Amino acid sequence: MAARSQGLGDARWDDVRIFLAIHRHGSLGQAGARLGLDTSTVSRRLTALEASLGARLFDRTREGLVPTRIAELVLPAAEAMEAAHRRLARDASGAEADAEGVVRLSVAPGFADSFVVPTLVRLRARHPGIRIELDASVRVLDLTRHEADLALRSVRPEGADLVVTKLGSARWVAAGSEQLAKDAGRVEAWDAVPWITWDRDLASFPPARWLARHAPGADIALRTSFFLSQITAAELGLGALLIPEVYLRVHALTPLRFASALEASAAEWPSDDLWLVGHRALRDVPRVSAVWSFLVEELRSRW
Structure with missing residues (x-):
């Protein structure tokens, strides 16, 4: 029928x-x-x-x-x-206790690995009835078509059906392993160190554009659009990379020191915002509301 x-x-x-x-x-x-x-x-x-x-x-x-x-x-x-x-x-405490069901969360892969997945044990302890489905891919899911319940985005989305809150901002910085930073000393030219950067499918990504502009002759040790691979390679000393400064708190990476002649180019390092996004119709659904409040609490203090 x-x-x-x-x-x-x-x-x-x-x-x-x-x-x-x-x-x-x-x-x-x-x-x-x-x-x-x-x-x-x-x-x-x-x-x-x-x-x-x-x-x-x-x-x-x-x-x-x-x-x-x-x-x-x-x-x-x-x-x-x-x-x-x-x-x-019922009152708000009842809402917390009764939150249950699946919440589909859309997050970029590097951010998911570094900041979201490590919080899930605490979320589970607080809301054992909630089950997370994590889409950690570079594709942008459409919340207005219910492809996800919540999303973390670096660009503020627009739409009358969406509710959005800003969790923070972070500047990208040049960093590498402790040994690479020590060996490089005070960097006099950006192409004096080997680099890890984005593959050609993301050549228009602001960090990739910055490197192409300010270190056109650099030795590119690795190109990959998988951010966790970039981070792992940098931690092992393969090369330097541009990375949001907050990632230095959770990964074994050290900011590069650089000469005063490079200050103008360093001032052009990109900056990212972090936005939590949901669908207006689902914002007060207990399972979605509980995860929303949890992410705000966890990430706003770190970002």
Whole structure:
């Protein structure tokens, strides 16, 4: 049967919360146990909700109930209804305790490895019901199309459906291993040291442009657009690299000393902002709100 719409229309909250429990737990029995209902009641209420929507929400398989495409389409509306209900029914401490479900987080790979993944043990301890799906790739996911719930971005995105908060700013600096920095002494020319830089697919990236402009004759020891590989190679002494200054707190890298003649070029080192972005419709959903607050707390103090 075809869905009348992607919204929940006149659906009852009691039926919607059953839909959410089934979506999160994957079976009628587990959903019923979570809500204090017997399996037959859960099944009957799910059937009633599907009838009111004119659409099947779950496929029955040997592994359990699998959400259909329609279920994924109405999920944000169901979670928004849940958030509105909870704002009326309980206080903030209850919201923290009840936060559960999957939060899909979009983060650039280097930042994910250095700053996000190390915090996940603390997030898990605080919110054991939350499960993180981390998209640590260079592609930009579209939050307005629900490709992710939250994102960390270096450029502020625009859009009426988005909520954005700035977590900080960081300047890129020239750095290398302690031994490389010691051997280089006070650098007199940027092309006097070997460099690690971005591959040609990111030649327009500001750090890559800076190096091409100020060290055109440099010995390029490594080109790679995988930032963690750049960092690892620099820690092992392969060459110098440009890196946001905050990364020096978590990696074994040392800023290069340079002659006063290079101060003007160093003043052109790029600067990055860090923005936390979410979809307005999901901002007050407990699982999203909990991860949002956690990331603000963890990253604003470090960035």
